[in-house]
Amino acid sequence: MSKRPTPKKRRSKSQTRTQHSAFMQRERRRLTNLRNSPYAVIATKKDDGDKAIEKVTRIKA
Known part of the structure; x- marks a missing residue:
């Protein structure tokens, strides 16, 4: 018989809740520091139109 x-x-x-808010505070600070970094690059916009056509594999009638 097991205990x-x-x-x-x-x-x-x-x-x-306190732990989560502390985590969110750290995360927000990390992201703002990353964004304000001199090494940060501007994100290039993806062209969604071309990708959408590639993803279509079958057309329902």
Whole structure:
């Protein structure tokens, strides 16, 4: 007969929310730093029209 696993304490909602907001704050800072970096390049716009035609493999009647 095996032993029962020890019951774990539940995390409070506020603790999880605090952790998530701290993560979002770091992520926002990281992205703004990346965007303002002198090595950042302007993203080239993809031409969606040409790609859409390539993706069509079969036309339903």
